[in-house]
Amino acid sequence: MSYCINPSCPNPQDSTLTDQVVCPHCGSSLVLLGRYRVVSLLSSNSGFAVIYEVEDGTTHKILKTLQARHNESKKAVELFKQEAAVLGQLDHPGVPKIDPPGYFQFFPKNVQEPVHCFVMEKIDGPTLYDWMLQQGHLLISEQQAIAWLEQIAEILHLVHQKNYFHRDIKLQNIMLRSTGQLVLIDFGTAREMTYTYLAQIGSSGNITRISSAGYTPPEQEKGHAVPQSDFYALGRTFVYLLTGRKLTDTDIYNPFTDEFCWREKASDISPALADFIDHLMAHRAIDRPKDTQEILDTLREIKKQLADPATTATTLRLPATKIQFSPDSPTLPEYKPPRKIPKTWWGLGLIGLTLLGGYGIWQGYHYLTLHFSPPEVVQEVAMAKTFQGHRGLVNAIAISHNNQILVSASEDQTLKVWDLDTGELLQTLTGHTSAVRDVVLSDDGQFVVSASSDRRIKIWDLNTGEVRHNLTGHVSFVNHVILSQDQQILVSIGTDRTLRIWDVETGENLHTLAEHTSFINDMLISSDGTQLISASADRTLKIWDIATGELLHNLVGHSSFVNRLTLSPDGQFVASASADRTVKIWNIATGELQQTLTGHTSFVNDVVISPDGKLVATASADKTIKVWDFSTGEERYTIDGHANYVNRLAITQDGQTLISSSADQTIRLWNLANGDIKRVLTGHGAPINDFVLSRDERYIGTGSESSEIMIWTIAP
Structure with missing residues (x-):
């Protein structure tokens, strides 16, 4: 296909323009x-x-x-x-x-x-903003922060040596190659450091004002950027990566005292690194590092100090600087804070929730697409219960097989166990020292496993609330855990790029699998329980022997991050969803690629296969869901109904209903046969982080950034 870039062309996107050299619609060269x-x-x-x-x-x-x-x-x-x-x-x-x-x-x-x-x-990876969305707002570790700070500092060192400074450093202007190398982009606002320019600072010279909401330092807001302005924006970028918090959130910024208290939201980092980031963000440019060489030297000292705990913080000699935030600074556009919904509203909502509509407005991922438009929403009423008690984002939830309890994992460092029927809080499990990223509940409801940013996995006895095993070994955040079908094996993945296989009964680390060269995004265990399949940002899938830890197959073919995996019902195939906008289907026994599904215009976040093995459904950051024929790879139809990126999918066991969750704050139920909308579940005041379908498919549980859990009754 060819695309005509003539701004006046009446039909620039003509699918018939394949080999032509001249556009038939306007006469311009193609x-x-x-x-x-x-x-x-x-x-x-x-x-x-x-x-x-x-x-x-x-x-x-x-x-x-x-x-x-x-x-x-x-x-x-x-x-x-x-x-x-x-x-x-x-x-x-x-x-x-x-x-x-x-x-x-x-x-x-x-x-x-x-x-x-x-x-x-073309950089073969996403921006850091897109990467955070892709990873489910995964926070980076201290080691990763230092490594990335060094990379950006080295780039800025080169830029500043060429007598330029960037003036617009932010998540959207930093990309991540599949190799792990960060790339600074968008030099359209770069400024040459000439004596004429620097002499104009503080005078009435006509200086171009560049501003990016939340990242721009005070002097640049006034039109007087200097090289140290890049350092302020760099510090702000890493506060976001380490806390996941909007820089104007009142839980990190106090407008009454003008204090920027971000450090308690990044408790896993050392005082040395926190002091350094505060130094980068000093209110006055003169109080920031004098140049990029000082930044690189300081980072080396921090690494040395962390490697030798006996080294004292005085080694760094960073100036004590009070970080201030200008009240009139514009707000960040990319994330909307969790909305505090008055309790009276929730009461009214529970009395008569009519679950229609609910389109959240989100800014980002604007792509041109032509899609199927579903018919009008069928009005149906579903009962909803709201569980409140967490003080932070709810990252994951699990429902017991007998529908008696629900367990939730939160950024507030706790797990909570609830009575699913009454909504009563039965117990709070405390012991993690950082955000709890994932939770899995045993089939018999006797124990629960939690994964945390504190680098630990805990196996809890649900009868006593005590910890059976405290599993250590990961050297960075643990973000996902799964249990084998016989409940004897536990597998974990961390941002340290390893998978670890554990014995549930003894807590022993049986194998550590360290062949991936970048973040591991998903994993699953084969139907017969003998193999483990992992997907990584290094663009590969790997198939392992669970008993021995041996790498059986290395599946190569994706050109960007692999985000999600699913098995075919017969256990013979695995489908992988990727940031390269494709889904690939592989033969597990041979490792061969069977087919590639193309059509999405942005990252594919999830993929599921219908219970009869005939259909594949995919969810994308382009805000659409596509349904494909499994045997032929042909697209059946596209569902264009969500107002934001679609992150998770599920299909009911009867194969009739497709369920999707989105950053538009809704869960939607669709007729899988034709894409017609059945129901829209609304009520959360923030993006949904996780949803789970109960084993008997009577309930949908949702956890969101509003710190609340909602349970929807979808079947009698």
Whole structure:
């Protein structure tokens, strides 16, 4: 397919434009500079540029063009040209490589103004903002934070040495290659450090003001950015990565005292690193590190101190700086804080919840798509109960097989056990020293397993509330645990890039599997219980022998992070959902790729297969669900109903109902046969983190960022 970049073309996205060199609709060339064929539009919502994907022979690259409405702005054109010039001077794996000749102009047919262009490499990974969404808002460890800080500092060291500073560091402008290398992007706002510019600071000179909500330092808000402004934005970025909190949330910012109290929300990091981040974010630029070399030297000292606990904090000699936050600073656009719903509202909602609509508004993932539109929502009433008691986000929930209890895991470092019928809190399990990331309940309801950011796994006796085993070994956050079908084997994955196999009865670590080279996102155990399958951000799936820990197959084929796995009902195949926008189906016995499902325009977050093995359903960050024929790989239909990215799916055992959850704060039930909407479950005032379908499929349990759990009765 070819895409016409003429802003005036009446039909730029014509699927018939495959091998043509001239657009039949406007007469413009479809091949730029005799080599680049534009194949798709990736984004046109930045307000400044339009981003396309192009083919250069067999290689895919990124074409960036200035939006036509900015052509008359000399400043906008100047900044666009400058971005190409800056990229052309920087040779580093942490900066996108730009193709020669760098900046160029394309002249569409019968259009007076040129299209301003440059082509650069396509980074094989997401932005850190997208990565956080992909990982379910997974917080990074101290070791990861230091490693990433060093990477960005090295990139900035090069940029500053070239007499530029970035002026717009934030999660959306940092990408993560599949190799683990961070890449700083969007140099359109970069500023040259000339004596003329620096002399204008504090004077009435006409300095261009660049501002990104929440990340911009006070001096830059006033139009007077300096090189140290990059350090402030860098510190703010890592506060977000370490806490997952919006920088204007009142639980970390006190508007009465103007204090920024983020450290208690990142309790797993050392005082040395916390002091360093505070140093980066000092209110006055003069109180921040003087240059990038000082940042790199300090990070080396922190690593040395952490390696030798006897070293005292005085080694670093960081100045004590009170972090202030400007009350008039704009708010972050990417996450909406959990809304505090008055209890009276919940009471009214429980009396007469009519579960319709409920479209949350989210800013991000804007892609052009043409989709199936489902018919009107069928009005149905479902009973809902709200369980309140956690003081932090609910990350995971589990329902017992007999529908008597529910167990929830929270950021508040606790697990809570509830009576599913009455909503009564039966007990609170305390002992973890950081967020509890996952929970799994045994089939007999006698014990529960929890995974935490404190690097520990605990096996609890539900009759006594005591810890049977405290499993240690992971050196970073543990974010997922599963039990084998016979309940004898426990498998855990952590951000330390390892899987660990444990004996449930003894707590012994049987095997540590360390072949993955990046974060492990999902795992499952084969139907016969003999093999373990893992999916990673290193773009691979791996199949292991559970008894021996031997690596049996290394499945390679995805071009980006592998997010989610599911088994076919017969146990012969595994399907993998990836950030490369595809789903792949593999033969477990041979490791061979059977087919690839393509059609989504953004990350695929989840995949499920119907109980009869005939259909595959996929959920994507492009806000859609697609249903495919398992045997042929053909797309049956697309469901376009959620107002935000779709993160999880489930199919009822009768194969009739597809259930989806979304960041739009709703659970939706669909007719799997044709995609018709059956029901919309609303009530949460924040994005849903997890949902679970009870074994008998009478209940759906949901946990959200509002710290509440809701139980929906969906069957008599």
